[in-house]
Amino acid sequence: MTEGDKMRVDIWHNILWASYKGAVFSALHEASAGFRDLEFRYFQMAETEGRRAGLGRVDSAHHRYPYRLLFQGSIDRVARPRLLARVLRETWRSPADLFILTGYDRVECWAQILIARVRGAKVAIFCDSTIHDRPQTFLRAKVKRLIFQSVDGIFCYGQRSAQYVSHYGARPEQIFQRCQAAALPPGYDAARAMQARVATRCGDPADRLLYVGRLAAEKGLDTLFDAFAELRAARPAATLVLAGVGSEEARLRLRAARLGIDDAVRFLGGLHAAQLQDEYRRASLLVLPSLSEPWGLVVNEALNNGCPVVVSDRCGCVPELVHEGVSGFVHRAGDVADLRDKLEIALQQLQDPQRTAQACVRIAGLYTPARAAQQIIVGARTLLHAEAQRRGMPSDV
Numbered sequence: 001m002t003e004g005d006k007m008r009v010d011i012w013h014n015i016l017w018a019s020y021k022g023a024v025f026s027a028l029h030e031a032s033a034g035f036r037d038l039e040f041r042y043f044q045m046a047e048t049e050g051r052r053a054g055l056g057r058v059d060s061a062h063h064r065y066p067y068r069l070l071f072q073g074s075i076d077r078v079a080r081p082r083l084l085a086r087v088l089r090e091t092w093r094s095p096a097d098l099f100i101l102t103g104y105d106r107v108e109c110w111a112q113i114l115i116a117r118v119r120g121a122k123v124a125i126f127c128d129s130t131i132h133d134r135p136q137t138f139l140r141a142k143v144k145r146l147i148f149q150s151v152d153g154i155f156c157y158g159q160r161s162a163q164y165v166s167h168y169g170a171r172p173e174q175i176f177q178r179c180q181a182a183a184l185p186p187g188y189d190a191a192r193a194m195q196a197r198v199a200t201r202c203g204d205p206a207d208r209l210l211y212v213g214r215l216a217a218e219k220g221l222d223t224l225f226d227a228f229a230e231l232r233a234a235r236p237a238a239t240l241v242l243a244g245v246g247s248e249e250a251r252l253r254l255r256a257a258r259l260g261i262d263d264a265v266r267f268l269g270g271l272h273a274a275q276l277q278d279e280y281r282r283a284s285l286l287v288l289p290s291l292s293e294p295w296g297l298v299v300n301e302a303l304n305n306g307c308p309v310v311v312s313d314r315c316g317c318v319p320e321l322v323h324e325g326v327s328g329f330v331h332r333a334g335d336v337a338d339l340r341d342k343l344e345i346a347l348q349q350l351q352d353p354q355r356t357a358q359a360c361v362r363i364a365g366l367y368t369p370a371r372a373a374q375q376i377i378v379g380a381r382t383l384l385h386a387e388a389q390r391r392g393m394p395s396d397v
Helices: 019-032 080-093 107-119 138-150 159-167 190-203 221-234 249-259 273-282 297-304 336-349 353-364 369-391
Strands: 007-015 038-048 068-074 098-101 122-127 153-157 175-178 208-212 239-243 265-269 285-288 309-312 328-331
Touching: 007 019, 007 369, 019 038, 019 369, 038 080, 038 369, 068 080, 080 107, 098 107, 098 369, 107 122, 107 138, 122 159, 122 369, 153 159, 153 369, 159 175, 175 369, 190 273, 190 353, 208 221, 208 273, 208 297, 221 239, 221 249, 221 336, 239 273, 249 265, 273 297, 285 297, 285 336, 297 309, 297 353, 309 336, 328 336
Parallel strands: 007 038, 007 098, 038 068, 098 122, 122 153, 153 175, 208 239, 208 285, 239 265, 285 309, 309 328
Antiparallel strands: none
16 A cells, blocks of 8 residues: 555644643554554644643643644634634645544534535544533534534543433444543553552551542532541541642632631642652542543542542543442532542542552553554544545555
């Protein structure tokens, strides 16, 4: 097969800040480097977005692939007409046979779908939404159904995302279920991570709860604070550590004071990867009490470092990552008593450092950037197979 016979795939993403996508795209670039039949190109619309401010800079170590960056800075600061014009120009000029797009709720994506159709190219979208993601409305449901039925494929992050698009009319042959993988620090080694976790917890077995993420209303932190206040009645030495920044910080500090737990709650601000790794090793549990959470990559990160979890039933990662009583427990979102009880049970049942760390690392090890990359390759080949046959190309596309 000649260079000109290659099928071309353009992958679009909204912000470069997302290290986990960088890790997956890097693995995809490495896996496809020797392909004679398939070529991937990568487009990033901007470096970051406003709500990610304070959560750290773009980590270039995770972006080991060639990409085209359309705009410097935050995507929120790019005028919508300017962004739309640039995206459409790049899409129209592209020779791609398949476009894999992001942000199906944005007008840029809708216009890209239309251009792909006009040009006769295949089109797929990434989707990480679940039925719990946002309040559903009649109009929103109609738009989603139209979008999902208008594309050739949908790359879904996990079981709940696949169920979501199926609910809105996607056909089984359209759905490609792929794993969600965290971007781990360069040089991460599962065996060393587990050993470090065991050594740290054996040296300091104190009750230390950890939350990692934005300090935002949808994260359910009021529920966590109330549950922690009740937990301290039985465990007065317990501490709660929050790693992240957000608009709710000032209010949460006042809430901690009103609940009488301000002496046991620490706000660490935004941390870089190495600091986070240290916090995962020190924590008894990661707690993610979200009211809305498409997946929850911090759960991947915690498990990769041997740290068990307690997460709400709204988190998309529950079926894949939270094995009840093994890697963690699930609580009802917004239910203070249930969260308090699950924290107590987890602190009692999951505190054998060696056994728990082994289980956590084993489960997390099934969800890697390399596996996610292979699932994208399989999906792209499947979508392009009919087009390859039409061109009379070898069927291994």
